[in-house]
Amino acid sequence: MSIETEDPSEIDPAEILGSAIERREDPALITGDAEYTDDIQIPRMTHMAVKRSQHAHARIEDVDTSEAEAMDGVVDVFTAEDIDVPGSLPVGWLLETLEQVDHPILAGEKVRYQGDGVAIVVAEDRYTAQDALDAIDVEYERLDAVTDPSDALNGGPEIHDDAADNVAFEWEIGNADETEEAFEEAAHTVDLEVENQLLIPNAMEPRAAVADYNPSDNQIDLAMTTQNPHVHRLLMAGVIDHPENKLSIRAPDVGGGFGSKIHHYADEALTAWAAKQVERPVKWVATRSETYQTDALGRGHETHGQVAMDEDGNITGLKVDTKANLGAYLSTFAPSIPTYLYGTLLSGQYEIPAIHCEVTGAFTNVPPVDAYRGAGRPEASYIVERLVKHAAEHMDMDPAEFRRQNFVPGDAFPYETPVAMVYDSGDYEKTLDRALEMLDYEEFRERQEAAREEGRYLGVGFSAYIEACGIAPSELVGQLGAQAGLWESSLVRFQPSGTVTAYLGTSGHGQGHDTTYSQILASELGLDIEDIDIVEGDTDEIPQGMGTYGSRSAAVGGSALVQSARKVVEKAKKIAAHQLEASEDDIEFEDGEFRVAGAPDRSMHIQDVAGAAYLAHDMPDDVEPGLEASSFYDPENFVFPFGMHAAIVEVDPDTGEIDFETYVAVDDVGNQINPKIVEGQIHGGVAQGVGQALYEGAEYDENGQLLTGSMQDYTVPKAMHVPEMETDSTVTESPHNPLGVKGVGEAGTIAAPQAIVNAVVDALEPFGVENIEMPLKEERVWRAIHENGGDA
Amino acid sequence: MEFEGTFTIEEVSPEEVWLSLSDPYMIKQSLPGCQFLTEVEDPDDVDFEELREAEPDEDPPLLPEADPDEVAARGFDEGSHYAALLELKVGAVKPSFRTVVTIDEWDHPVGSASGEGDASGSSFEMDSGMELSETDEGVAIAWHAEADVFGRIAQMGQRVINPVADRVVSRFFSNIEDQLTEVAEEDESSGLRDRIKGMF
Amino acid sequence: MAEHDITLTVNGNEQELTVESRTLLVHALRDELGYTGPNVGCESSMCGACTVHVDGKAVKSCTMLAVQADGTDVTTVEGLDQDGEFHPIQEAFQEEHGLQCGYCTPGMMMTAVDFLDDHDDPGREEIREALEGNLCRCTGYQNIVNAVETASNKMGGSGAAAGGDD
CATH class of the missing domain: 3.30.365.10 (Aldehyde oxidase/xanthine dehydrogenase, molybdopterin binding domain)
Known part of the structure; x- marks a missing residue:
């Protein structure tokens, strides 16, 4: 099913749109000619390193930099006291109830997560800069820390003076009364508590920046790992108080981002600011430990979801209550992720007359949480598809047919949901049917039955996902709180x-x-x-x-x-x-x-x-x-890719080990400009979804110390962890743009986790298992089996 | 994180073990990586550089050479504070922890101490305790410790910390055991053991 | 910090340089000699982005000190193509879209070349296991496995056609 590539020089321009040509960027990337930020060398260049807090929550009593300053090869050392510019990181999306809190680029009074920057060293080489960090003596008064959003909201230690009870915002969407009524009149209701765990993005290239300052014309040239150089320039100009037209930002080759290189962090601004102070080029490159401590996390939801149905299994209402972990400060687009990029997608592919969703954003002592591949939409799709699986089981209906019965019908587009979206186009039965065909679904159910009799546990899981992407009409996002046009x-x-x-x-x-x-x-x-x-x-x-x-x-x-x-x-x-x-x-x-x-x-x-x-x-x-x-x-609407992902797994009840038999992805991303690139995006997205479902999760102890602080302790999926994927697609053009395209970058990551979790829950149905929290590590699966006695 | 265990030393009396574990010099010499262990007046005002320089070249003798009464006199008292410099190799790093410990309880056969240590980029806070009991095999030292670790070391996780803790504890007790074996041998000639027993 | 004069033959060119005792091979190659193909992706030898060949064997150059490599032949990704012709592994990665951001790619290819030197006709599972020490966050590995299969064919192995998941 792999798509064969073509040599672009052999393709006529009239045929080139839609051709799976080889990538033009590859020659540089496969020869070492590519230039990533850390590859840049400038004469007289210095190296910056950041002294980071070892505590997740503490008052800073004293910072003694004298020993570091006296070291050979140290050019300068700076602390919060030296910052002579506004130096506070802005938040780019406001909500009505949002508590905006100060986010200094170097902490002066208080550190609020392990990794919060306290001082920077500029030195002649990178080893000396690291050595000098050890010579900086910081005295802390340690404070109690909290990492869980519910704990933070229910009497947790106060993290910001301005945010009572650690509430960053309270937000809702949909119609509460109508939804309440739907539940009152329901013939059946089901509910689930699920957690969508914190994830560390893990772009292979750590964040980095190289700044060169020319005092005679006040020009800063900054090369950095960014997904959006103009946005970074606009924001950073304010942070370091430098004219926007004298700050040039360039993204050299960037080694992956997945959202983590959207946000405006402290370190890149400090690099630019430091270059101006020492009047020499400054390079900063995060170590992997630093990326684990400081890259904005993704997800972090605790959710209670409820579904109301009539007696035939038609969904009549959906209620969702979410506590969202925002971490220690508000990252650049953080407020939008668990709200407008989440609550608006809760209708999924279904015709649901009444929906109501409440979200409380909580400050905690983990690094700031922001967009990570999918950003809000995976969390929405996860709760919807887990609930749908649960509801189908409750109704004793086939999960595929339960979905079909509740789909927005193909002739209903454009379709307006109760949560403020107008879906552009879609044909959900088509992707379902293709997936069922690829799975050989009926045959599978027979095999599953036979296997159970032999004491083997197979399961199939579906994920009928929809996402809103191609973000988006400026006027609309402006009404919703965006501080920028899109x-x-x-x-x-x-x-x-x-x-x-x-x-x-x-x-x-x-x-x-x-x-x-x-x-x-x-x-x-x-x-x-x-x-x-x-x-x-x-x-x-x-x-x-x-x-x-x-x-x-x-x-x-x-x-x-x-x-x-x-x-x-x-x-x-x-x-x-x-x-x-x-x-x-x-x-x-x-x-x-x-x-x-x-x-x-x-x-x-x-x-x-x-x-x-x-x-x-x-x-x-x-x-x-x-x-x-x-x-x-400026687009007139979001675009709405959709599809059906499905997994068949076998679970070993003795060990909790999960084996993939099949992973099927049928995606409709509208027209495809280069199907091979589309396929690659799906593959990579699914791999990250597999990571979330089975392996990944940022874990902190009760003091907010990161326990998964290296690639040894946080499992980024390896080649043998990721199943062979069978991909196919349908094409429903978006009517909203001249190319009829819908976007594909996040689809796989949005779709995969619930397909896998649903498959495992399906496999373990004979053991009475209704839910297992991600990541589905062997021990957790084993426990779920044995919680109910372990008998099939 | 929590640690606990029981270490049994054969052919010794609880009094001998107690006296040894009460001796700051015995602790200093038995604890891997301990550069010094010195009693201090004010736990909030400790100059580690000064203490390091003031450290004598040679420690007084331990049991069995030492006079048991002298050992008892220099033993831990409830409420006293000690400063220690601990050099530990943890994974790829070798932090020096400037550590201050308070003896919370010291009453045969039960003792407990709490403290905190600070190194560049890492720190810990700890509560620990032990209780001695006589068994058929000898003396059982039931110990427990609850530690919070912070910073670089915490980030290495239990995968790295647990083996280090195991190593430190087992070396500590086996050093004590070696020393007490010498006490037992010495006793053949001098009646030291009876003298120690008589002290309690 | 003690300094050492060492000689490295990198991609066929003999180079003399002075390094500190603690200088990692990857930093000597990148910062001192300008071979920026091998990338640093972690400091725990987990990611493999820095993989080069030392005397013909794949080595993670962040786990080796430059002084330890004194006198060796080092091949980086810059040394893979010969006389302007791509190495079969490079051709295969391009044909199969075996890369996206490219950061892991130099290390991935160097590991694959070493593996294919010893394995004529590897199966897909075998390839996945061989790549255990090289992480990729973009591709989901499927097209990398395809690329290694294709390269194996190009290099004379008799493996199944690429896209063996058909």
Whole structure:
């Protein structure tokens, strides 16, 4: 089922959109020519290291840096007292009830999580910088810590003076009265308590920054691991009080992000600030321990979900109450994740007349929690699909048929849910049917029955997921609290010789944007892909941008690219008409060629038009020389990818070990620009979902000390942990963007966990197991089996 | 995290064990990585550099060479405070913990102490206790400790800490055992054991 | 800190350099000699992004001191292609989309080349086990396994066609 790639040089521009071509970015990445942030060397460069709190919650009594300052090779040491700029990290999404708390780039009075920065050392080399950290003496008065959101809300130690009872916000969506009524009238109700554990993102490249400051023109050049350089520039300009137009931020090659490189952390700002202080280049590279201590965590929900049904098993109401862990401070987009990116997706693929969801955000003594691949939507899909499995079981109905019965019907789109979303398009039965076919479902149920008689426990789990991505219309997100617009921008520029450079405000970090965007542009302009260059991730080169997250690059960035390309064609058409001495209305554009209708031999290629536009010897009236166009594309709605993932597992009741027999993913992400890239996104997303379901979880002791602080203690899935996946897709175009695409970056991660947990619960049904919390480690599975006596 | 265990020393009396475990010099020499162990007046105001420099080159003799009355006189008192510098190898790091311990209870056969240690990037807080009892095999020392660890060491997790704790505890008791075996041998000639027994 | 003069032959070029006793091979290669292909992804020898060949065998260069490598032949990812031609493993990774962000890729390929030197026709499970010490967060490994299978074929192994999950 693997998709075969094609050599792009053998593909006609007319065919290139939708072709599984090899990736253009690979030659640099497979030869060592790539440039990641830590690869950058600048003459006179110094190295920065951050002294971090060993306590999760403590008052700082004294910081003695004298010994460190006296060390050979130490250039300077700074503490909170030295910070002469605002130095407080902003939050980019506000809610009505949100308690905004100060988030200093170096803690001066109090540390609130293990890893909170207390001082920085700038030294001649990276080893000396680390040595000097050990020479800094910090005296703390340790305070009680709390890591669990419910504990924090119920009498936990006060973390911020301004946030009583550690409540960051209280938020709700849906209609409480109607939902209450649905439950009163229900023939059946079921409920579940589930936890969606804290995850550490683990991009393979740790965060890093290299800053170079030129005092004579007050210019800071900052290369850093970022998914959104323009957003970082805007925010950092305020944090370090530096003019935005004198701060250039560039994303070199970035080794994965998964959300963790969206946020504005302290360290990158400190790197830029320190370069200005010491007037020498400064490099900071996180160790893996530091990424474990400081990268924004994902998930962290404790949820009670309830479903109401009529006597035929039609869902009539859904009630969800969630306590969301926000960590010690509000990270950049933290308030939006457990609210608008979560509560709005609780209708899943189902027609549910009444939904009500309440969320309380809690401060705790763990690192800040923010977007991690999926961001809110995995949590929504998890509770919905676990409840649906539970409800089907309660009704003694087949889980696939229970879903089919409750799906939003194919003819109901656009479909407005009770939680403020309007689904663009969908055909949920199609992905279900394809998945059932791939599973050979009926045969499986027979095998499952036979296996049980032999004392073997097989189970199938489904996950009918939907997500809202391609984030999103600026006006709408503004109403919801976003402090930024979420358009995307592009510039398409022909050079006089006919080559093209396109500049995009998204910032890829492994997704293959160079390839995808080239395919779009080659198709729009009728050019060979070799004539196209794509530039991303540099505030100096790209006019503006919002970055890459929320599966938005193809849907929003790609659309911005199409919009600019079409403007270019429009202008070129005027010039071509003039040159061909024809009326503009008679000019047709196809495969890069402007032709006079009815006179096919009178034509001009767009690359020749570019030459003419820059030569400008013979231009139509009112047309400026040159051939380029820029645009800001603001989508009119989110896009709504969906699909059906299903897993078949076998559980060994003696050990709790889980073996995959099959993993099937049928995704509908709209049109696919490069199916091989789409497949890769699904594979990688599912692997992260497998990680959450079976292996991963940030664990803290009662003092807030991280117990899973290295790759030895936190299991990032290895090759043999991830099952072989069978993937397929259906195509339901999004009507909202010119490409008809829906976004694929997060689909696998959103879909996978509940497919796996549902499969394990299905396998253990004879033991009376109704729920097991992730990660489903062997011991936990074994305990669940034996809790009820261990008899099938 | 919590640790506990019982260590049995054969062919000794509870009094001998008690006297040894009450002796700061015995503890210092038996505890792996202990650079010094010195009684201090004010636990909140300890200058470790000064104490390190003031440390004499040679410690007074331990049992069996030492006079049991002198050992008893320098033994732990309830409410007293001690400063210690502990160098421990934990995984790849070797932190020096500046440690202050308070003797909370010291009444034969029960003793308990609490303290905290601070190293660069790591620290710990600990409550510990022991109780001696006579068994058919000898003297059983039932000990327990509850420790909170912070920072770099905590991050290594129990996977690393538990073996270190096991190593420290087992070396400590086997050092004590070795010393007490010498007491037992000495007794063949001098009647030291009866003298110690008579002290309680 | 004591310093040592050492000689490394990196990708066929003999290079002399001075390192501290504690300098890791990966830092000597990256910071002193400019071979930035091997990447640092962890400090616990778990991720494998820094894998290079030392005297022909795959070694995690963050677990070896530069002084220990004195006098050895080191091959980094920069030394894989010959005379402008990609090594079969490089071709295979590109054809199979065996990479996304590329950070783990140099180490992944160096491990795979060492493995394929000793294994003619590995099965998919065997490949997955061979890659145990190399973590990838992007690809879900399936296309990496495909790439190693494809490379095996290119290198003369008789393994099943890539995409053996069909």
